[in-house]
Amino acid sequence: MIKFYLSAVFASFLSLYASTSYAQTSPLSVEKIMKDPKWMGTFPENIEWGTQSNTIYFDYNPEGNSTDSLYKVTLKNLDKIEKVTLAERKAMISKYGSYNNTKTEKLYTKDNALYLYDLAKNKSSVLIDLGARLSDITFLKDETKIAFTHENNAYVLDTKNGSLEKITEFKEGKSKEEKESKLSDKNKWIKSQNLSLLEVVNERETQDSLSKAYRKMTGDKDPYVFYAGDKSISSLQVSPTAEFVTIMLMKRDRGESTNVPNYVDASGYTEELRARSKVGDDKTEASLSIYNRKKDTAYAVITSALPGITTLPDYVKEYPAREWEEKEREVIVSQALFSDDGNKAIVNVRSKDNKDRWIALLDLTDGSLKSLDHQRDEAWIAGPGIGWSFGGGTLGWLPDNRTIYFQSEENGYSHLYLLDIITGKKNSLTQGEYEVFDPFLSNDKKSWFLTTSQVDAGERHFYKMPVRGGSMQQLTDLQGNNEVTLSPDEKYMAIRNSFSNRPWELYIKKTGSKDTARQLTKGQSQEFKDYAWRIPQNIKFKAQDGAMIPARLYLPEESAKNGAAVVFVHGAGYLQNAHKWWSSYFREYMFNNMLTDLGYTVIDIDYRASSGYGRDWRTGIYRHMGGKDLSDQVDGVKYLIENHGVNPNKVGIYGGSYGGFITLMALFNEPETFKAGAALRSVTDWAHYNHGYTANILNEPSEDPIAYKRSSPIYFAEGLEGDLLIQHGMVDTNVHFQDVVRLTQRLIELGKENWKLAVYPVEDHGFIEPSSWTDEYKRILKLFNESLLKE
Template identity: 25%
Template sequence: MRKLLFLFLLTGFVATAQRNLNIQEATYGQYQAFAVKSLVSPQWRPETNTVTHLNASYSALVARSEGNKWSENTLLTKEDIITALKNKFPEEQFTIQIFPYSYTWKDKNTISFEVTGKDANYIVLFNVDKKEVSNAITINTEATQQALSPNNKYAASLNDNNIVITAANGKNTVVTNDVAGIVNGSDYTHRQEFGIDRGMWWSPNSDKLLYYRKDETMVGNYPLVDFGARTASEKDVKYPMAGLKSEEVTLVVYDIASAKKITLKTDGPKEQFLTTITWSPDGKYIFVGVLNREQNDLKLNKYDATTGNFINTLFEETATTYVEPLHPLTFVPGKNDEFIYRTEKDGYEQLYLYNTNGKLLKKLGYNDVVITDLLEFDAKAKNVFYVGTANNGLDRQLYKVNLKSGKTTPVTTASGVHNIVLNSDATYALDSFSNTTTPNDVSIINLKNNKTTTLFNAENPYTGKTVLPKMELVTITAADGKTPLNGRLIYPANFDASKKYPVMVYVYGGPHAQLITNSWLGGASLFDYYMAQKEYVVFTLDNRGSDARGRDFEHVIHRQLGQNEMADQMKGIDFLKSKSFVNQDKIGVYGWSFGGFMTTSLMTSHPETFKVGVAGGPVIDWKFYEIMYGERYMDMPQENPEGYAKTSLIDKAKNLQGRLLMIHGAQDNVVVQQHSMEFIQACIEANKQIDYFLYPTHEHNVRGKDRFHLNQKIADYFDTYLKKD
């Protein structure tokens, strides 16, 4: 009896452990309960062969040092920081739950991080050896987008739409004092297109601050309704809609010593885009990529940082489709007159070495590799390292290229995705590697002799907890009959080849997104596996127009968004229909944003194929979308009326046959709610039924705990209208 009871308890335990994912785990589990072991916030300590990262509880900074076989020791704890802060600011109350995740090494002995006190925010410079605060700049709690100067003596920040500079001694200098509609120093300039991730740039000498000044007074207001007030209130946002008036942007230099401001003389039409902002290493010049509104002509210009005068155009880049600058210049260490420029002008985004006279010194590209991350130069700046694509975009590998000869050497070769962090002189690389069968192998590569030291091989976090359905990567030929496309097929749980299963196609399909990689889980989210556990075939295809395959692969979308993308997705459907286990009468599709546009396009253009769809935050008509993104791919509505008519889904609502759930955030300031409202009205006029759900407090996506609700709604919709007869 005892043996039987023990066996029952044991098998009961196993049965409980080996269960399907719940909706919470399907939503955030791969970052929480099923997170693969990794190094948290890894960085190299300057001038040392030491990697630092947070420990498992995020309560301490630990170091792995070369000297003793990369052994680990605690460098600094959260308690050390709290004690030092109390000594520095005895009257302040600090709440530090974990070690500051976004710490940054400033030099060999100093890290910087931000902490919040009761009455202020602080940018802290902390000496890790002495375990004391070496300096701290106090900033108003309402301040945003803090930018610390290179000499650590000043912090620029935004107070609503204006800039304040705070000195280490606590003195505040108001740099701008403009009224609403004039926005200074914001990273939301040009709606964060063109790689813009900041709106303020300190000079290398910390004596000047360069910033965007955006005049959007002439841009139309768009109303967003706040339903949370006793009486719903309206909030207007500036939304530059395709074909209408755009914002007018300039670049201003503020001199710390004189308190004077000068505006760069970026002459030309007022409606142009200022990109690739870069200081010269000596602080004398500023380089700006000036892109016309049509986005097909880029001039890389040089300006005097003292007078603002235009000096010359280094070179001009044009295209029959569009030019898309995404990165600032990278100057070669020790040289004020040589820099690396990134462009896809020859077919793939690669590196080009120029001098400041605009002369091309060397093409540094390699085969069809698309660069994804420019890393470090070696000690004498003879070589530069970068991460780029391989294996038809599925892999990420580390490469080294010699600046003089242009010869490229692949450093890593194992097929998969290598996430690389280099030390400052490029003698060591921290390599976090995964592929579809490897959760995460973390190692250190000695770049002098290519010897590798393994730190750990992460275990499969699902073992003993849940059984993930089988996943495989597949290759499908595009609608052009020649281009190989990457696909991902997740089989239903308890797969039986003799059965017929419903299909959920998950789609995005637009630029700057790649859903399929040769990485752990194949790049899929756990929600995809959750649906497969519910016995769906889950399929995804990266069609032409998506990322990491080069210029021509993407630019087929120009002036006709959705058309070639749909043609490729239908090749994916042909692939699915060739499988005996696919129920051809039960194919559904789900996507968000561009994927919502694709979902609605497929539901209305191929209603005989797609029986159920869920379209989140969908673009319905590109004339309602913003200028910077929309006009890049579609040109202006007045320039491309045929393209806008072809891609609009409003007059295609009459074709709807299946069940379509459209979801929108009421506060969406990216794909405004007008899109879905126009489609619903068209459905009403065409006597077509559509389901609609609104998240009153959310913007373009549904985040936080409400995402559980979103994913449950999507799963329930497919269960109700696709899975059940």
């Protein structure tokens, strides 16, 4: 018999209590670990230094205020954590803005006004207030001059004499001449009729034409106006000499939007929530143009000469019956990055299919490009510091105005490179089987600060390295993850650190000191500390293809062991969870502790496609999701059976989002391995997911249908043999509820009986309500207890 459970309506009729008929117990309960996370304590977030490098600000909120949660600690009194007053908060200098070259002055905006902050005087002054938003603010090469954008045009403010010059005339839409040239015969007739009837309008039109004719005859030139046409002006960038202005143009067309019904809207009516389009339906266009002030004209950046721009992807070979045309592929060009002297610029160019990335030198005089570094990946370009479609990631210039820096996966892991644009010589500053995160130049630009996983793939540490490469000095030593916020004067590090069984706390340490970092916060509640949270074992097991798979292992006491195992599958696909710091899946971590108390052996695997392990790991699921990422789960179970006495007939699996997808594939394709599974907010058909994520991995459905058919659970539902629990929020605007509705119909048509569906009417993709979390995990625990522990 098929059973459907509508959580909010029928919960009171269900028996969800997990525990009493089973021998083992736990001091934890689902109700406890799934309640409002405030019960765990309060932990520091959003760390920020004051501009004078003597105060650390952070969100903390031990008093449980509903809105105000900003606190501080000062170098003068590190023992005292204080709440920031409203007056002090209003007086704070924004962390966003632009520094001058020597870091003695900072530009920032507040309430639409532009301010200049003098660090030595600790004083701000208003430079200009135009009553509307200012953006793209920067010091020019002559630092007495400042460039900014206001209402889609660039301005230069001279702080010496207070003059303000508008240096562009950019307008959205089309020019009058272009509009008239495209008038239909009908509209031409209407205009003619209107001019013949309305004398004043006709006189103005005539006068305008006469004025233009006169200026042309006398040689006077009309001021140049750049029209964006059918695109919108996204951002402007003024060169350091103010000779050039680059214009990012966007045409956003996400295709046909899907709608998600909200059955519990406050109005009492079913309301439609506007949501994303489906994969293959993204027609967004982006281009870059240059305005040349001396020539008073603009021209587009030309990408057609980029090497490999017409190259077809390898997968086309699997479709021999189709004719494939080699043509110039669509690309997205990033905003320009100018050298300090203003004479040169580079751009990051990405093909829209994300198989190519070019870092190119931009000729500012004609818009042509010279490729400096071309990266090609038959799967897709990505990795730490490499950036997405509209940004260049880690990319910029050294002070010599001829050397650029960037990150690349050229050697299999994301590392930091230098390239001389004159000689073309490229040098890898970091090497090895680890990855680099968030490198940035020191104030004097003689060194790099960077985070890496060099110590271990499951740890993060902060380093300093000479700008041209050399020995890296490790600046942190706390085990786990060290998120460092460097003070503006670079003398101190505010370190947010956590470990596997310990949430984030704030520490401070002098940069380069060998002293132990000093702990500033102790946020755990007594209730949280009362339980001895496990440190999972970080292990590796061998997969069927020989790869060593990282995982976290939770082992029960021998006396409690029940012979059953549960595999937890993290979400997001490209995410790391088998590490040594506090997991973003903290509820699941606590649930895994509870399962272990009850005698289950639990394993949490960083399967193929997880982040932190280099390019080959990242792309291991290309064109086959549910391939190696699923076989890694199966091999994990084999490891448990062979090494930890797990009964092969007592294995369950659960996970949300991507983890829910893997759970479905496991129940449908590996029924001999998995006897029960809980699939939370799971993708059931990748052709119905979004473009940005899915098209990278599976290409587009109309182009590569083979990849979608072998990757989507809905095609394999006939393989279900074990017990399946499906759980989904009804107002999920990420993985739509439609996904599980379609799968439900498929299971009905196949005559499957051993499955249940629990729905959550008020929940989006990320659940919010403790009652929903509690209901969800009570059901999961009940599933495992009843399916895996029955004799």
